[in-house]
Amino acid sequence: xxxxxxxxxxxxxxxxxxxxxxxxxxxxxxxxxxxxxxxxxxxxxxxxxxxxxxxxxxxxxxxxxxxxxxxxxxxxxxxxxxxxxxxxxxxxxxxxxxxxxxxxxxxxxxxxxxxxxxxxxxxxxxxxxxxxxxxxxxxxxxxxxxxxxxxxxxxxxxxxxxxxxxxxxxxxxxxxxxxxxxxxxxxxxxxxxxxxxxxxxxxxxxxxxxxxxxxxxxxxxxxxxxxxxxxxxxxxxxxxxxxxxxxxxxxxxxxxxxxxxxxxxxxxxxxxxxxxxxxxxxxxxxxxxxxx
Numbered sequence: 001x002x003x004x005x006x007x008x009x010x011x012x013x014x015x016x017x018x019x020x021x022x023x024x025x026x027x028x029x030x031x032x033x034x035x036x037x038x039x040x041x042x043x044x045x046x047x048x049x050x051x052x053x054x055x056x057x058x059x060x061x062x063x064x065x066x067x068x069x070x071x072x073x074x075x076x077x078x079x080x081x082x083x084x085x086x087x088x089x090x091x092x093x094x095x096x097x098x099x100x101x102x103x104x105x106x107x108x109x110x111x112x113x114x115x116x117x118x119x120x121x122x123x124x125x126x127x128x129x130x131x132x133x134x135x136x137x138x139x140x141x142x143x144x145x146x147x148x149x150x151x152x153x154x155x156x157x158x159x160x161x162x163x164x165x166x167x168x169x170x171x172x173x174x175x176x177x178x179x180x181x182x183x184x185x186x187x188x189x190x191x192x193x194x195x196x197x198x199x200x201x202x203x204x205x206x207x208x209x210x211x212x213x214x215x216x217x218x219x220x221x222x223x224x225x226x227x228x229x230x231x232x233x234x235x236x237x238x239x240x241x242x243x244x245x246x247x248x249x250x251x252x253x254x255x256x257x258x259x260x261x262x263x264x265x266x267x268x269x270x271x272x273x274x275x276x277x278x279x280x281x282x283x284x285x286x287x288x289x290x291x292x
Contacts, residue, residue, distance in 0.1 A: 002050040005086045006058075011077040012042050013258065014068060016140055016285065017231060018076075020256065021064045022046060023166035024191035025057065041077060050085060058083070072233045074258075103147045107173070112201070125151070125176050127169060128201055145280055145287035146229045146255040147173050153251055153289065154179060158224035161185065161245065163215055163238070168195030168208075170227055175204040183209045183221065216241040227253040232261035236268035243272045246292045251277070255287040262286045 010018060015032060022030075031045045062081055068074040101109040107125045150170065154160070156178040162171040165184035168191075174182045184195050192212055199205040213219070215238040216226075226242050228235060235254050242252045252274060257265050259281065265288055266276060274290035281287075 003047050003086050004050045004053040005084050006046050006048065006053070007082045008044045008065070009078050009080045010042060010044060010065075011075050014065075014074050014076045015042065015044060016142055016256065016258075017068050017072070017074055018044060018065055019140060020164075020166060020230065021061060021068075024186070024188050024194045025052075025061075047086075053083060068231075072231055074231075103144055104151055107147060107151055109169075125173070127173055127176065129167070129169065129198060141282040141285040142229050142255040142257075142287070143169060145282055145285065146170055146227060146253065149253045149255075149278075149280070149287055149289055150174055150225075150227060151177060153253070154225060156180075159183075159221070161216070161219070161221065161223045161226045163226060163228040163242075164230040164234070165195045165210070166191050166229070168198045168210075170229060171195060171208055171210075172199055172202050172204055174225075174227070175199075175207050176202065179207075181207055181209065183211065183219075183223075185211055185213045185215070185219070187212060187214050216245055219245055221245055222247045223250060225251045225253060227255075229255040232257045232265050235265050239268045239272040239274070243274060243292055248292060250292045252290045252292070253287065254290070255285070257286040257288065259284050259286055262288070 008018065025048065027046050027048060033043045058081065065076060065079050069076045103109060106123055109127045109129060112128055147170065150173055154174060154177045157180040160174040160179045160182045162174070162182060162184045165171050165186045168184055171182045171184040186192055186195070189212065192210055195210050196205065199208045223245055224247055226246060246252065254265060269276065269288065269290045274292060276288065277291050278289040279286060
């Protein structure tokens with residue numbers, strides 16, 4: 001198989017938002033290299049099968065990255081984009097380097113190539129994923145915070161809505177943790193495909209409803225938990241809808257919030273009549289748990 005290495009010159013502040021954009025695509029490896037700490041410059045590299053690295057796909061990624069600055073005021077730096085064909089030797093080395101990621105005392109993300117050799121514990125929740133963003137970034141902070149919140153607050157047989165499902169990792173985790181039903185929503189067709197594939201990999205596809213949609217528009221459901229690992233500005237757009245789609249005392253778990261945008265989200269949640277239950281931080285990112 002022929003591979004293409006793609007590189008984006010950007011900033012550390014934009015990394016999480018960019019990985020969210022990349023998440024639905026068939027990414028097979030990610031590297032983040034700090035270029036100039038004083039100026040916050042980083043180089044994000046990722047690999048894709050060459051036949052999937054089409055001009056249309058590249059333009060879509062570029063357009064969405066540019067929107068981060070224009071729409072959400074996230075400093076994306078130069079955002080220059082380059083591609084080059086490479087041999088497939090990188091993948092063997094990459095698989096040797098990336099190992100299972102510990103999310104909490106009882107949750108692990110395990111790459112598919114490690115699954116057969118991994119010693120499983122009956123008390124540990126194992127999320128199996130193909131090589132991709134979850135491993136390339138060492139499971140970025142917003143994902144870890146979201147998974148930890150799910151593990152803490154989810155009860156058996158609950159109904160969960162995952163808004164902006166991306167790869168489906170949060171939806172899969174919710175089902176493995178005991179949720180009765182999960183509705184995964186994303187407005188990107190590639191994200192829908194990715195979520196379905198990863199759900200099948202973890203044998204939870206029959207309890208997962210995956211649908212294309214814009215946030216919570218036209219959702220007629222009362223959930224126990226709504227979770228969304230997405231940009232702070234987007235969370236503010238549907239805070240009121242989230243309140244309406246939750247059962248009484250239901251929880252809204254929000255992540256993808258850079259620390260300087262924390263108050264923006266808190267104010268939005270309070271204006272929608274939520275009570276703030278808990279705020280957790282990691283590496284400059286914030287996860288807020290609010291209750292109806």
